[in-house]
Amino acid sequence: MSVDPNFRVADAMRKVALRLDKAFAAGAIARIDGNQISEILLSIAEELDPPLPEHDQSTTNTER
Numbered sequence: 746m747s748v749d750p751n752f753r754v755a756d757a758m759r760k761v762a763l764r765l766d767k768a769f770a771a772g773a774i775a776r777i778d779g780n781q782i783s784e785i786l787l788s789i790a791e792e793l794d795p796p797l798p799e800h801d802q803s804t805t806n807t808e809r
């Protein structure tokens with residue numbers, strides 16, 4: 746995992762993915778419902794708590 750704060754989102758997703766890999770047997774097929782997806786997303790949010798630092802607002806976003 747990276748120590749660079751710019752990679753916190755990707756690192757949080759990697760950590761949760763590793764936990765999911767361990768939770769399911771190798772090669773097993775699993776059905777996932779909406780509540781489980783919600784729990785996965787909340788796990789990622791917990792990895793990111795406290796929130797990401799805000800970007801400099803003086804730069805303009807050219808992508809729209």
